[in-house]
Amino acid sequence: MTGITDRIQVEVCVGSMADVAVAAAEGADRVELCGGLELGGLTPSVGLVETVLAESSIPVIVMLRPRAGGFCYDRAEFAAMLRDARRLLDVGAAGVAFGVLDRQGRIDAARSREVVALTAPLPAVFHRAFDFASDRPAALDVLIEIGCTRVLTSGGKPTAEAGAAELCDLIRRAAGRIEIMPGGGITAENVASIVRETGxxxxxxxxxAPSDDGSLGSESGIELCDRRYIEGARYRAVAADAVAATISAIRR
Incomplete structure (x- = not known):
C-alpha cells in the first residue's frame, strides 16, 4: 500500500475565486470548479470560469452538470453539456468532470464516449454519478473501455471512509488503466487512514464551512432556497398544469 510519506495529489472542490486562492495557497495540486455546490455541484458560469482561469496558479477541472437531481439527461440537457464543454475547454479549462447514467443506473456509454472524445487529450473525469451506478465493477470496465481518465468515487457509500473496502477493489480492478480518486467526507481526521487502506x-x-456575506440580515423571513429540492434526487421542473392554471386565472 502507498505510504502517507509519498506525495499524494490533492484536489479541492471549489465554487469561487476566493476558494481557488485558498486551495492554492494551502498546497492543493488542482481544483474542481463548480456552481451550485449546495446542490452537489453544477456547471459554473463562463464568467466565473474565465475569472478563475485568469488568476489561478493551479489546474482547474470544470464541472459539467446541467441541473440538480439525477444523471439521466434529455436531448437538450445533453446538448447543453456538450456546448458548455466546448466553450470551457476553449477558454482554458484543464479538463472536465461529468457523469451520465441511463434510467437503469448504467453508464450511458455512447454519451460518455462523446464527452471523452470532445475533451481529449485533456482529462475527462467521471464524477460521483459513478457511486449511483447499479453495477460499479461493470461501470468501471465501461469507463476504461471508452478512455475516461479518472473516476471520483466514495466506493458506493456516503463517504470514502465507509467505502474504503470497495475503493481497494476498484483500484485493483483498474490496474492502472484508469485513475481512482476517493472523495466524499474526506477530512484531516480520516485522510491518512483512507490513503493507507486503499493505496x-x-x-x-x-x-x-458555512460562510455569510452579511448582506441579508436575519429578520426578513424570506427563503432564497426552495428546500423541497435541496435533498434527495428531485430537481425543480416547470409543471405544465401549474403554468396553465395560473395563466388561465388572469386571462379568462
Whole structure:
C-alpha cells in the first residue's frame, strides 16, 4: 500500500475565486470548479470560469452538470453539456468532470464516449454519478473501455471512509488503466487512514464551512432556497398544469 510519506495529489472542490486562492495557497495540486455546490455541484458560469482561469496558479477541472437531481439527461440537457464543454475547454479549462447514467443506473456509454472524445487529450473525469451506478465493477470496465481518465468515487457509500473496502477493489480492478480518486467526507481526521487502506495516489476534498456575506440580515423571513429540492434526487421542473392554471386565472 502507498505510504502517507509519498506525495499524494490533492484536489479541492471549489465554487469561487476566493476558494481557488485558498486551495492554492494551502498546497492543493488542482481544483474542481463548480456552481451550485449546495446542490452537489453544477456547471459554473463562463464568467466565473474565465475569472478563475485568469488568476489561478493551479489546474482547474470544470464541472459539467446541467441541473440538480439525477444523471439521466434529455436531448437538450445533453446538448447543453456538450456546448458548455466546448466553450470551457476553449477558454482554458484543464479538463472536465461529468457523469451520465441511463434510467437503469448504467453508464450511458455512447454519451460518455462523446464527452471523452470532445475533451481529449485533456482529462475527462467521471464524477460521483459513478457511486449511483447499479453495477460499479461493470461501470468501471465501461469507463476504461471508452478512455475516461479518472473516476471520483466514495466506493458506493456516503463517504470514502465507509467505502474504503470497495475503493481497494476498484483500484485493483483498474490496474492502472484508469485513475481512482476517493472523495466524499474526506477530512484531516480520516485522510491518512483512507490513503493507507486503499493505496490511492490522490484524494478529492471539500474542506468547506458555512460562510455569510452579511448582506441579508436575519429578520426578513424570506427563503432564497426552495428546500423541497435541496435533498434527495428531485430537481425543480416547470409543471405544465401549474403554468396553465395560473395563466388561465388572469386571462379568462
Amino acid at each position: 490511492c495516489r490522490q484524494v478529492h476534498i471539500g474542506a468547506s
